[in-house]
Amino acid sequence: MGRKPDALRERLRQERRREILAAAGRIFAQKGFEKATTREIAALAGIAEGTIYNYFQGKRDLLISLLGSLVTESLQEALTAELFNLDEQSFLANLIGRRLESITSNADMLLVLFQQIMVDDELRRSYFTRVFLPVTTQLEAYFQARMDKGIYRQTNARMVARATVGAFVMNFVVPTILGERAMPGPERKRLAGELVDFLIGGLAPRPAPTGGTALGLREGSKP
Amino acid sequence: MGRKPDALRERLRQERRREILAAAGRIFAQKGFEKATTREIAALAGIAEGTIYNYFQGKRDLLISLLGSLVTESLQEALTAELFNLDEQSFLANLIGRRLESITSNADMLLVLFQQIMVDDELRRSYFTRVFLPVTTQLEAYFQARMDKGIYRQTNARMVARATVGAFVMNFVVPTILGERAMPGPERKRLAGELVDFLIGGLAPRPAPTGGTALGLREGSKP
Amino acid sequence: MGRKPDALRERLRQERRREILAAAGRIFAQKGFEKATTREIAALAGIAEGTIYNYFQGKRDLLISLLGSLVTESLQEALTAELFNLDEQSFLANLIGRRLESITSNADMLLVLFQQIMVDDELRRSYFTRVFLPVTTQLEAYFQARMDKGIYRQTNARMVARATVGAFVMNFVVPTILGERAMPGPERKRLAGELVDFLIGGLAPRPAPTGGTALGLREGSKP
Amino acid sequence: MGRKPDALRERLRQERRREILAAAGRIFAQKGFEKATTREIAALAGIAEGTIYNYFQGKRDLLISLLGSLVTESLQEALTAELFNLDEQSFLANLIGRRLESITSNADMLLVLFQQIMVDDELRRSYFTRVFLPVTTQLEAYFQARMDKGIYRQTNARMVARATVGAFVMNFVVPTILGERAMPGPERKRLAGELVDFLIGGLAPRPAPTGGTALGLREGSKP
DNA sequence: TATGAATGAGCATTCATTCAT
């Protein structure tokens, strides 16, 4: 019966799947969902057009699967355990400066997603529950915990979480998308610091009598 | 044979243009740019398909012209003179609570814009220079002025401006788009207040007991 | 407004519709429904492919409309008033030899119809109610009337009507379709006569004592 | 290494062939030839798609082979020796009521055949020589023999044979196909009787009072 | 022989745009 062992077969299948998805991601990001053609995707993946349909239901399924990839690959790891052990600034700095940076690399893909989210109700629901809510909810939980410990003053944690993400996106992602010339690393770092400063400054329950620029918030999180 | 005076003729022409543009806006927002058809737009505008081409170069031109409308209609008035005479909280509260609220009504359209911005370089440049930069620059100027006066502590005003917009968008616009159920007016108002508080809290040069500018939010997160 | 008068416009439209339908009929008959391509139909009609869709909903709609044409063009006239005034043999001879002969010319088209009738429930229902039932019912009514008058002996008129059609089809239509070489006119005529003889022979209430070959059925339809 | 004896091997091969053919028949009848997919056929047969091609040349070959099956399985036995020993009515009644009834069960398949017969010349020739001619010829021979013996009056035996088949098909097969609700057994039987009566009535050489062969249907259509 | 992944030609349909009236 000349069969490949099932394990190998499955591995190859997954590999192929990933290749197609990668190609689709590239083309989608480049042309937008509607303008992208399955022809092009197949060409980039180095396969025949029909082969796509052995792995995916159709063009739209490619986008949905891509959404799944984004979820598992980059966003879910946004708040790992280690992060929670850092002090406040470091946490946010890391979150913004390192973790969420992964968003930047997927920025065009994310935008493509937003394209379709406007139009496709199911996709919208899916994105909302699988990406937006989890991420903001985790961040919200983080802020809430800090507030409860008195490290931050009590306010609407969800609002803070969303504002944080928005502030980040508008400073780092949007300008890139809109074509502002790329920021050099150091400036990028400085900007991240300033943003953290700005955000934390507003959270400090009691600005230290003589703090530096912004935040003397570490002393006395509990009297 | 009873020619209309040029002035009237021109007025009618402008009127027709606006009607078509309005129809296009509705359809674009509803279906997305690619899915929208000129047939539908013409139908909604109550004209024949071909007539569109007497007023616009083509479908893409409709979108570009729509961008122009957005600029003049809603965004440029974001920072009017009167606003500058309000005190700090009121200013931001107004900005967020009233002015930028107009964004919400155009949210669909703006998203459609973003769709195409990803794909269309000219549109992107146009949007960047005509909308994004003006708005953030104005806001930046406002913050800079306040900083120079010592009302806010000195920091990166541009960053603050963008963060402010981002925080707003992520709290008010995105959830709406993603389909979170609509917020009732009072809650909406409260959220806006909390957001302003959060933003200003971080801007106050020295949130000492002597509440200078704005917010009495610093006293006692824990008694 | 440079309009063609509505009447002319409508006439042209109908004309074009007919042309497309004729082309579709030819191609369908030649290749079968599934194998026929809109490209070919458009080419034969001398129009662009897209134009078809200005007149019809799609390929299937072409077939359905064709069914409508068949109904109005050939089958409804199968039993006209004049026919009813002929004597019995003449009636059947005419019916078979002249009227139903039109079926032959549409034979391939009818077969295409049967193709799809197997597969398309709506088409089947449509054909059943719009073609099969009317034709057989009319014929049945004819036979019933003759039976009631005593011209034919009393039996199941519907069965007789259907048997008549079947006998005709199997002798004239099917052999043609299956590729038996075409019958010369005279032979055709003779066969029709024999068939009528055969059919009527079975209907005669009282076979004349000394009839010729087959039918002495005219004398004494009423004592 | 344990080769199967050729005989067994061959038997298994034939078995497999039959399974595939049966599956193809089911699917063809259900969906029509063009709409049927090899994937479905393979699935129903419980084999892989590629395996079909170890037994058949391709999809079209399935149909042609199916034609062969029909010939040998059902149609050739239409006129078996035993039948010839029955009296006239019984013969026809049997032929119609029992033998040709098998057509009904294969009606779907036969229609599918007709589909392709329109389009495929080779298939048409094959069907004509292998099915249509044999059946009608046999029947024709039967009628001719009866005519020669004086049991039926002399007329065109081929025409009678075809008319008989057509009358049967139009009364029993076509209505079923077209979706008329199924006839209950008794009614079915009665209809068959009426049809035979009708057919034989026309065949009786001299329907004199002295009912020769079969049917007492000539006496008194009106008292 | 059996498998099923890969293939790629082929097709119905859509839709922005043109242009004769």
Added chain:
DNA sequence: TATGAATGAATGCTCATTCAT
């Protein structure tokens, strides 16, 4: 200017068939 019929390029998807294992 307004119209809307005509256009035809472009595209997602299907499916019979091949072939390496």
